[in-house]
Amino acid sequence: MAILEMKQVKKTYGSGHKMVEALKETDFRADKGELIAVIGPSGSGKSTFLTIAGGLLSPTSGEIWINKQDLSGLNEKQRSKIRLKEIGFILQASNLVPFLTMENQLNLLDKVKKGNMARNERMQLFEDLGISDLRNKYPADLSGGERQRVAIAKAIYSNPSIILADEPTASLDSDRAYEVMELLKSETKNKNTTTIVVTHDIRLIHYCDKVYRMTDGVLVLDKE
Amino acid sequence: MFLAWNELKKNKLRFVLIIGVLMLVAYLVFFLSGLANGLASLNREAVDKWDASAIVLTEESDKSLLQSTMSIDEMDAIQAGETAVIGQINAIAQTGDKKANVSIFGIEKDEFIMPDIIEGEEFSAANEVVAADALKEEGFGLGDKLTLSSTDETLTIVGFTAEARFNAAPVLYGDLATFRRIKFGDAAEANGDQINGIIVRSNSLSNLAGNEELEVIESETFIENLPGYTEQSLTLNFMIYFLFIISSVIVAIFLYVLTVQKISMFGVMKAQGIPSGYLARSVIAQTFILAAVGVIVGFILTLLSGAFLPSAIPVAFDILTMIIYGFVLIVVAILGAVFSVLTIVKIDPLKAIGG
Numbered sequence: 001m002a003i004l005e006m007k008q009v010k011k012t013y014g015s016g017h018k019m020v021e022a023l024k025e026t027d028f029r030a031d032k033g034e035l036i037a038v039i040g041p042s043g044s045g046k047s048t049f050l051t052i053a054g055g056l057l058s059p060t061s062g063e064i065w066i067n068k069q070d071l072s073g074l075n076e077k078q079r080s081k082i083r084l085k086e087i088g089f090i091l092q093a094s095n096l097v098p099f100l101t102m103e104n105q106l107n108l109l110d111k112v113k114k115g116n117m118a119r120n121e122r123m124q125l126f127e128d129l130g131i132s133d134l135r136n137k138y139p140a141d142l143s144g145g146e147r148q149r150v151a152i153a154k155a156i157y158s159n160p161s162i163i164l165a166d167e168p169t170a171s172l173d174s175d176r177a178y179e180v181m182e183l184l185k186s187e188t189k190n191k192n193t194t195t196i197v198v199t200h201d202i203r204l205i206h207y208c209d210k211v212y213r214m215t216d217g218v219l220v221l222d223k224e
Numbered sequence: 225m226f227l228a229w230n231e232l233k234k235n236k237l238r239f240v241l242i243i244g245v246l247m248l249v250a251y252l253v254f255f256l257s258g259l260a261n262g263l264a265s266l267n268r269e270a271v272d273k274w275d276a277s278a279i280v281l282t283e284e285s286d287k288s289l290l291q292s293t294m295s296i297d298e299m300d301a302i303q304a305g306e307t308a309v310i311g312q313i314n315a316i317a318q319t320g321d322k323k324a325n326v327s328i329f330g331i332e333k334d335e336f337i338m339p340d341i342i343e344g345e346e347f348s349a350a351n352e353v354v355a356a357d358a359l360k361e362e363g364f365g366l367g368d369k370l371t372l373s374s375t376d377e378t379l380t381i382v383g384f385t386a387e388a389r390f391n392a393a394p395v396l397y398g399d400l401a402t403f404r405r406i407k408f409g410d411a412a413e414a415n416g417d418q419i420n421g422i423i424v425r426s427n428s429l430s431n432l433a434g435n436e437e438l439e440v441i442e443s444e445t446f447i448e449n450l451p452g453y454t455e456q457s458l459t460l461n462f463m464i465y466f467l468f469i470i471s472s473v474i475v476a477i478f479l480y481v482l483t484v485q486k487i488s489m490f491g492v493m494k495a496q497g498i499p500s501g502y503l504a505r506s507v508i509a510q511t512f513i514l515a516a517v518g519v520i521v522g523f524i525l526t527l528l529s530g531a532f533l534p535s536a537i538p539v540a541f542d543i544l545t546m547i548i549y550g551f552v553l554i555v556v557a558i559l560g561a562v563f564s565v566l567t568i569v570k571i572d573p574l575k576a577i578g579g
């Protein structure tokens with residue numbers, strides 16, 4: 001069943017001779033229970049693709065359907081609601097709030113949304129990510145890898161139907177990177193959700209059900 | 225509240241500084257209001273003490289008690305619940321090397337403007353007076369013989385009464401005969417029926433005055449027409465209103481700078497789908513906490529420093545006014561936060577996180 005569908009989606013930045021076609025016309029669909037990798041060189045349009053898929057960026061043309069809702073006609077407020085309910089972002093840049101402890105980063109989500117993980121699930125998540133001891137620390141007091149893992153915990157915590165991860169393992173050593181991929185995979189399978197991971201690291205792609213390759217704004221299926 | 229409170233906890237120094245600034249503004253507002261109040265009572269204490277509804281003066285005196293002269297017989301024509309006659313003159317009183325500007329009231333002992341005595345006794349013999357306690361603070365005492373600037377008469381202080389200053393001068397209350405001897409000297413006998421005004425207590429002020437040449441002036445109007453009174457209170461109130469505007473601008477600027485610094489953080493939260501409304505409420509809540517703490521600390525500080533102030537500075541804090549001004553300050557600070565709220569609403573999550 002398609003949870004995310006993109007029809008003829010295109011994105012151009014700028015205009016005139018400065019125009020960049022970051023994403024050429026793309027059709028894409030992701031089903032429940034799928035772990036999908038998007039690989040490709042720097043600047044090829046991976047982040048553009050991912051942010052459009054998550055309703056953060058409006059495409060120049062085309063339609064995006066998330067869980068049977070068409071994003072095209074929605075305003076920012078309505079898209080914000082869909083992001084909160086359906087999407088877990090793990091962004092390339094840090095996406096933690098500097099003045100909240102690790103625990104409070106998740107508590108913040110409890111303030112604005114229902115249906116997040118239960119207490120024991122949350123403990124398990126912290127355990128799995130190896131960040132149980134960091135619960136009362138602030139982002140500034142963590143290493144890059146630790147911060148990344150907290151960001152992952154935050155994305156998974158709200159039980160989203162789609163997890164979108166931009167280079168989630170970039171600042172992790174390979175053992176940790178494998179563990180994170182394992183975790184994303186088991187989340188996807190156990191909860192029957194969908195995860196799309198953008199990565200440079202081709203060693204990680206054997207965890208994935210499908211691998212897409214992005215080259216100069218063109219997305220092609222590489223491996224099924 | 226969750227975000228607002230956690231941020232306050234984490235960035236204590238930053239917010240303590242903002243609270244400090246708000247506190248100083250509140251302090252200034254409270255202090256000025258105390259000063260305005262103190263200066264006002266300096267002028268009006270004696271009039272408030274009458275607890276009267278109006279005063280009758282001659283039309284041509286232009287609402288000045290000193291300039292008004294009439295015959296005591298005018299009283300018969302006035303239809304009011306209670307009436308009291310008053311004669312008034314200004315003088316410099318001196319005893320030893322102590323000098324003071326005083327206002328002398330000639331009154332009838334059995335009428336309602338006779339002041340309550342807090343020390344000593346009522347005047348009874350010629351040239352005995354009851355003095356405002358302000359004179360006591362300047363070093364005058366019971367039994368002091370006062371020489372006056374404009375006459376050879378000497379007065380004797382036989383009692384004190386509280387809160388009795390008229391147009392900034394402490395009042396000496398004596399009987400009408402004493403007043404006339406000071407005012408007219410040798411001609412006192414010939415002017416035996418002269419007074420300055422008639423003070424009335426009455427429910428209805430219309431058609432009170434039986435005479436075309438007399439004017440009925442409500443107490444508040446009379447006070448506003450005391451020399452310098454309106455100018456003074458307008459000046460101070462303007463300063464207070466400007467302070468309100470200034471504090472709103474200060475808060476707006478502070479919060480705006482803070483908000484701009486946090487744009488990427490707000491972007492991150494918005495990307496996650498946290499509603500702008502939630503973030504905006506958090507900024508408002510934060511402003512409320514900052515302003516409320518600042519105002520309360522300013523309030524306490526004002527009262528503390530008021531207690532240590534020399535009595536020459538005429539501050540008198542009116543708690544009700546201060547509470548109202550405190551509320552206004554908080555509201556005004558929250559208005560200042562509206563700017564930041566607009567900024568937050570406009571943040572594009574994607575641009576903010578530099579994705």
Ligand SMILES: Nc1ncnc2c1ncn2[C@@H]1O[C@H](COP(=O)(O)OP(=O)(O)OP(=O)(O)O)[C@@H](O)[C@H]1O
Binds near residue numbers: 040041044048049579
């Ligand atoms: N806001 C923007 N304005 C103009 N051009 C942009 C903008 N964002 C991205 N681009 C351009 O679009 C193209 C795709 O960018 P994108 O960020 O999607 O690449 P990417 O594949 O994620 O690269 P990386 O692996 O380095 O993260 C690039 O050529 C980039 O310069």
Ligand SMILES: [Mg+2]
Binds near residue numbers: 046047048092
């Ligand atoms: Mg990228």
